[in-house]
Amino acid sequence: MDRTKVVRWIVVVLALGIAILGILFYESILSYIIISSIIAYLIAPIINYAQRFHIPRTLSILIVYIIIIGLFTLLINVIIPQVKTQAEEASKFFKEIVKNPDAFSLKSLGLDGVSSFLDKLQTRFTFINVDEYMQTLGQKFVATLNQIPQLIINSVSQIINILAFIIVIPFITFFMLKDERRLFKTFFSWIPNRYFEFSIYLFEKIEESFGRYLRSILLETIIVTILSYIGLLILGIPYALTLSIIIGLTNPIKFFGPFIGFVPVILVILFSPVPNVMLFYAILMSLIIQQLDSNVLFPSLVGKGLGMHPLWVLLTVIAGGYAFGIIGLLFAVPVVFLIKTIVQVSATSLKQFEII
Amino acid sequence: MKIKDFFMPKQEKVDEERNLIRFLSEVELFENLTRNERKNLSEHLYERKYKEDEIVFKKGYPNVVMYVVKEGEFQTFLETTDDENLKTIKPKEFFGEIGLFLEEERTATIVASKDSVLLGISKRDMNRFIDEFPRAGSKILRKLAAVLCKHLVNTNKVLACKRNELIDAQKKIEECGNQLKELKEISNNPRVK
Secondary structure, X not given: OOHHHHHHHHHHHHHHHHHHHHHHHOHHHHHHHHHHHHHHHHHHHHHXXXXXXXXXXXXXXXXXXXXXXXXXXXXXXXXXHHHHHHHHXXXXXXXXXXXXXXXXXXXXXXXXXXXXXXXXXXXHOOOOOHHHHHHHHHHHHHHHHHHHHXXXXXXXXXXXXXXXXXXXXXXXXXXXXXXXXXXXXXXXXXOOHXXXXXXXXXXXXXXXXXXXXXXXXXXXXXXXXXXXXXXXXXXOOOOHHHXXXXXXXXXXXXXXXXXXXXXXXXXXXXHOOOOOHHHHHHHHHHXXXXXXXXXXXXXXXXXXXXXXXXXXXXXXXXXHHHHHHHHHHHHHHHHXXXXXXXXXXXXXXXXXXXXX | OOHHHHHOOOHHHHHHHHHHHHHHHHOHHHOOOOHHHHHHHHOOOEEEEEOOOOEEEOOOOEOOEEEEEEEOOEEEEOOOOOOOOOOEEOOOOEEOOHHHHOOOEOOOEEEEOOOEEEEEEEHHHHHHHHHHOHHXXXXXXXXXXXXXHHHHHHHHXXXXXXXXXXXXXXXXXXXXXXXXXXXXXXXXXXXXX
């Protein structure tokens, strides 16, 4: 082999080694950087927009920070106590119900019609015991509910970590926003001339589709939360705020999200003094919001959509749920979509740029 | 390390930036921009160094980046680099501007004929800059239109010239043909003999 070639290979191997060592060394703060860059990415349009009016970046970032801090204090002082009391009330409420031995029978849920129908059914098919089934289901539900305080305590024990999070992430985000252009310049200056145009092309294409997706998901969550809150308030269902936040947060989960988010609503309606007819109206409301979301909001925000077959999306959600739980449910589709975009864009453009 | 270091860029960087902004004022396309506008534009520019004979892009590549020549010299080829050099691009001139308006592929191959420096701006960043700073954007677009018009006028002149040459050539061919005919007639006419 040529001597320069050997030297080049040695350099490549050394560079890879350094890169791996670097990643291992900075591993613990990698999550900080990823989270900061996502936050910076979401805030960046505001800062860029402010720059049009000759507002210095540092100033506009500080203003946005102040607004975010204000929102957080509002969240902590107004919304969280409300959610907390509502959750506590709900928990107490369900505990009371469990004390009643006949708690989860259909009769006590007020579904007399269904109950009598099932009674008839049971006389014919004795192996069906709906009441018993409901009982175990209810007990399981309450057991999970009781675990929630423990869960909160566990997460509080990581408070020091969270504190570091709270201080470090805004700090990183600040510099990412302030020196956005310089970071890009530095990054692209590392890329050899041969791949310069290709990398810019790839970066822009991915930003175009994935970035838009990310931003619109956030907006969608907020809009759906507000709409459900209004709907639940109109229907007069208790714990409207908590329930609508759950609906909003589960909404981005494809296919299953709306159903998962709606389970607490059903339970609350069945167990609270609210007439059971409200269940029908609540389902109607949820259907209207879902239709609005999938037919108006999502197309206008995300545009062409994911370009993934519905079956593929479904399987991705299920796989994500199995592998990483709730986080997996939420992030499986975006991550797979990101990888799909990278592969798709590079497959066509690598050929166009004659790299392969 | 001082806190100041976090917020203030290094002196060399500041000088570099200042030089870049000054250079932009000498480029025809950006000469009408104010200092502040040029500063904002310069944030989008990528400085690229090319060695002699290095290819910037080839015909058929997607249109992604527009370049302004900072130093050095570039040659344009229609097909391969073995062809005739169509045009030499000198400092303060630019290329790749077609991509700003048309979704077409690169129409020529550009090769550095000596060690050179280019300032690249991505098509998307340029469009965004024009949208974000409409006043500066209209100045750039007007200049660009003027430059393109100039190209068009020049091309028309060349075309007219070539057309005249073609017509002359045609006339000459006709004359030659006539002469040939006459000669043939003469040679066929036995009386002359």
